[in-house]
Amino acid sequence: MRKQGNVWTIVRKEFARFFGDRALLFTAVIMPGLLIYIVYSLMGENIGKSHQDDNAGPTTVYVDNLPESLRGDFDSIPFQLVTEGFNAVALIGDSLADKEKNLIYVNFPPHFDSLIAAYDPMGGEMAPNVKIYHNSNSDNSELAYQTVKTYLEDWENSRNNMFDINANAESPDAEETFDMADEDDSLGEILGQLFPMLLMMLLFSGCMAVAPTAIAGEKERGTIATLLVTPMRRSELAIGKILSLSTFAMLSGLSxxxxxxxxxxxxxxxDGVDIDFAIPYTTSDYLLILCVLISTVLVMVSCISILSALAKDVKSAGTLVLPLMLLVMFVGFTPMLGGDAPEALTAYLIPFYNSVQSMASVFSFNINPAAIGITVVANIAYTAIAVFVLTRMFNSEKVMFGK
Amino acid sequence: MDEILRVEGISKTFTLSKKQQKIERTTLRKKVAVDNLSFTANRGEIFGLLGPNGAGKTTTLRILATLIKPDTGDAVLDGYSVVNEEEEVRSRIAFLTSELKLEDFFTPNYLFDFFARLHGVPEAEAAERKRVMFERYGIDKFAEVKVQNLSTGMKQKASIVISLAHNPDIIIFDEPTNGLDVLTARTVTDFLAEMRQQGKTIILSTHIFSLVEKLCDRVGIIIDGRMTNCDTLDAIRDGMSLEDRFFEIYKTVKGGEE
Known part of the structure; x- marks a missing residue:
C-alpha cells in the first residue's frame, strides 16, 4: 500500500515541478510544436510564393525555320510563340545568357520537313538536328525547354508509331488501370519512412528536455540525497521518476x-501537392502507434535516466547521452535505407529498432500484430530492467556520492 | 542512562582517484576515512563529534544516516541496524547537512507536505505539526515563497523544520553552523537546545570548540578516523579550555608520527 503511495507522491512532485514551471512547460511542450507549425507553414507559403514569382512574366519561345508540319502543334503550346522579327545572335549571347531569361530559342534546320522525309536511319548519316538554346538557371526557361523537347520527341515517336504501351493510361478518362498501387499505399510508404524517424527524434528531444535535469540535476544540486534519507524505497524513486519523466517527454514529443x-x-x-493526411489511418492504427510510442518513451527515459545518474551534473549527462542520441537517429533512418520490415520476430527484441520498424509498418499499412506485440512487451521488459538498474544505482554510494 | 545509539567498530575506506591523490598529497590508492570507530549516545543528549577537517566526522554521520555503508562494523539506532534495517533507521532520524538541499522550485509549504507524505505521516497530524512548527520558527511568513527566493537563514530554517516533518527522535546534524551568518547560527543553536528540551537526541559534528562547549553534553574527539577520547564535556576538558585540551590530545596522537 505504502509502496504505491510513494511512487504516486514522487510522480505528483515531478508533475508539480514540470507543469508548475511555466517557462519549462512552454519551452519543452508548447514551443516545439508551435515552432514547427509556424516554421513549416511559413516555408510552405514561401515555396508557393516563389513559384508564383517565377510564373510572373510570360515565357517566350523563339523559333527559326518552324516547319509547316509542326506549326499547328507549336501554336498550341502554353508559351508565347515568336517565329520572326528577332535577332537570334542577340537572343543567345546576350538575353538568354544574362538579362531576360524567360525564353528559349529553337533553331530548326532549313527545310526540316524534306530533310526528315529524305533521312534514312540505316544510312549511317547524322540525323537532322534541332537546336534548343535555354537557361537551366531559370525555372521558366527550363520548363519551356522540357516542354518543347518532350513535344518534339513525342512527335518523332508518333511518326513511326508501331505499337503503344498502356495507351492512355495517364489520361483521366482511362478505361483501365495498370498501376495497381493505390494512393494510400504510396503515401503510406513515404510516411512510413519519414514519420518513425521524426517521432523518434522528437521523443528523444522531449526526454532530453527533462530527464537529465530531473536526475543529474537533482544529484548536482544535492536534492536527491535529501530524498534518499527518507524511508522511501529506492525502487519507488526509480519508478516514480521514470513514469513522470515519460509522461512529460511523451507530451513534448506529441506536441x-x-x-x-x-x-x-x-x-x-x-508546393501544389494536395494530400489529406487524416484519411489513410484508422483509429486503431493511431492506437497502435500510441502503444509503440509509450513503450518507446519508457525505454528512452530509462536509458537517459541511467546515463544521467552516472553523470555528476547536467552538462556531463548531455555528453554521456550524445552517443545514444546519434544511435537513435541512425536507427530512425533505417526505414529509408530500403528493404521491408524484418520478417524474423526476434528482430523486434532490439530496442529502438523495434519501435522504428513497428511504426513504419503501421504507417505503410503492413501491420504485423505479433511484431508490434513483441515490441511493446520487450520495451516494457527493458524498462523493468532499467528500474532495477536505476534502483541499484540509487543505492550505490559510489554513483550517488562519488566525486 | 538510556542508550539510543551504539556504534560498534565501524570502518570505511575510500578508493582515491588520481586527482584526489594529488589533493591529498599521497601516493596511496586507499584512504581510511573511519578506522574502527565505536561510541554510544544517550537519549535526550547532544553528542558532539569534534575533529579537524578530514578526520572522518562527515563519513561517520553519513553511515549513521544510512547514506553509505560501513566496510566493517555496525551502528544500532534505537534498536535498528544501519546496515540491515536502513528503512527503519531512516524513518527515525532527521539528517541535516549543507550537502542535502531542498528543491529550489518548491515552497516550504509544499516540501513539508511532500516529505511528510514520504515518511507516511497521517495528513491531519502533518498539517497540525506544520502549523505549529511554521509558527514557532516564523516560516509561516514565507511558507509560499519558492526556496530559490529565500535568504540563507530562511533556507536553513526551512530545511530544519522540513527534516522534522516526521517528528524523529534522533537528529543527525553535520556542521550545524558552517557558512551561516551570526544570526542564523544563533537560530540553529537555539533550535538544537530546544530539541534537547523536547527529549530528542542530537548527534552533531563540528570543528568549532565554542559550539561544543555551549551545547554538547558528551563529546567524542576524532583524529584521523579514530576516536581518541569520548566522555562528558567536563571530563574531556579536564579543567582546561576545550581548545587547549584538544590540542594537547592532538599533539599526543600526532606526536608519534612527526
Whole structure:
C-alpha cells in the first residue's frame, strides 16, 4: 500500500515541478510544436510564393525555320510563340545568357520537313538536328525547354508509331488501370519512412528536455540525497521518476508531432501537392502507434535516466547521452535505407529498432500484430530492467556520492 | 542512562582517484576515512563529534544516516541496524547537512507536505505539526515563497523544520553552523537546545570548540578516523579550555608520527 503511495507522491512532485514551471512547460511542450507549425507553414507559403514569382512574366519561345508540319502543334503550346522579327545572335549571347531569361530559342534546320522525309536511319548519316538554346538557371526557361523537347520527341515517336504501351493510361478518362498501387499505399510508404524517424527524434528531444535535469540535476544540486534519507524505497524513486519523466517527454514529443501533422498539408499545398493526411489511418492504427510510442518513451527515459545518474551534473549527462542520441537517429533512418520490415520476430527484441520498424509498418499499412506485440512487451521488459538498474544505482554510494 | 545509539567498530575506506591523490598529497590508492570507530549516545543528549577537517566526522554521520555503508562494523539506532534495517533507521532520524538541499522550485509549504507524505505521516497530524512548527520558527511568513527566493537563514530554517516533518527522535546534524551568518547560527543553536528540551537526541559534528562547549553534553574527539577520547564535556576538558585540551590530545596522537 505504502509502496504505491510513494511512487504516486514522487510522480505528483515531478508533475508539480514540470507543469508548475511555466517557462519549462512552454519551452519543452508548447514551443516545439508551435515552432514547427509556424516554421513549416511559413516555408510552405514561401515555396508557393516563389513559384508564383517565377510564373510572373510570360515565357517566350523563339523559333527559326518552324516547319509547316509542326506549326499547328507549336501554336498550341502554353508559351508565347515568336517565329520572326528577332535577332537570334542577340537572343543567345546576350538575353538568354544574362538579362531576360524567360525564353528559349529553337533553331530548326532549313527545310526540316524534306530533310526528315529524305533521312534514312540505316544510312549511317547524322540525323537532322534541332537546336534548343535555354537557361537551366531559370525555372521558366527550363520548363519551356522540357516542354518543347518532350513535344518534339513525342512527335518523332508518333511518326513511326508501331505499337503503344498502356495507351492512355495517364489520361483521366482511362478505361483501365495498370498501376495497381493505390494512393494510400504510396503515401503510406513515404510516411512510413519519414514519420518513425521524426517521432523518434522528437521523443528523444522531449526526454532530453527533462530527464537529465530531473536526475543529474537533482544529484548536482544535492536534492536527491535529501530524498534518499527518507524511508522511501529506492525502487519507488526509480519508478516514480521514470513514469513522470515519460509522461512529460511523451507530451513534448506529441506536441512536436502535432505541429508537423498540422503544418505538413500547408507546406505541401504550397508546393501544389494536395494530400489529406487524416484519411489513410484508422483509429486503431493511431492506437497502435500510441502503444509503440509509450513503450518507446519508457525505454528512452530509462536509458537517459541511467546515463544521467552516472553523470555528476547536467552538462556531463548531455555528453554521456550524445552517443545514444546519434544511435537513435541512425536507427530512425533505417526505414529509408530500403528493404521491408524484418520478417524474423526476434528482430523486434532490439530496442529502438523495434519501435522504428513497428511504426513504419503501421504507417505503410503492413501491420504485423505479433511484431508490434513483441515490441511493446520487450520495451516494457527493458524498462523493468532499467528500474532495477536505476534502483541499484540509487543505492550505490559510489554513483550517488562519488566525486 | 538510556542508550539510543551504539556504534560498534565501524570502518570505511575510500578508493582515491588520481586527482584526489594529488589533493591529498599521497601516493596511496586507499584512504581510511573511519578506522574502527565505536561510541554510544544517550537519549535526550547532544553528542558532539569534534575533529579537524578530514578526520572522518562527515563519513561517520553519513553511515549513521544510512547514506553509505560501513566496510566493517555496525551502528544500532534505537534498536535498528544501519546496515540491515536502513528503512527503519531512516524513518527515525532527521539528517541535516549543507550537502542535502531542498528543491529550489518548491515552497516550504509544499516540501513539508511532500516529505511528510514520504515518511507516511497521517495528513491531519502533518498539517497540525506544520502549523505549529511554521509558527514557532516564523516560516509561516514565507511558507509560499519558492526556496530559490529565500535568504540563507530562511533556507536553513526551512530545511530544519522540513527534516522534522516526521517528528524523529534522533537528529543527525553535520556542521550545524558552517557558512551561516551570526544570526542564523544563533537560530540553529537555539533550535538544537530546544530539541534537547523536547527529549530528542542530537548527534552533531563540528570543528568549532565554542559550539561544543555551549551545547554538547558528551563529546567524542576524532583524529584521523579514530576516536581518541569520548566522555562528558567536563571530563574531556579536564579543567582546561576545550581548545587547549584538544590540542594537547592532538599533539599526543600526532606526536608519534612527526
Amino acid at each position: 512536436s508531432f502535432l505541429g508537423i501533422i498540422l503544418s505538413l498539408p500547408r507546406m505541401l499545398n504550397g
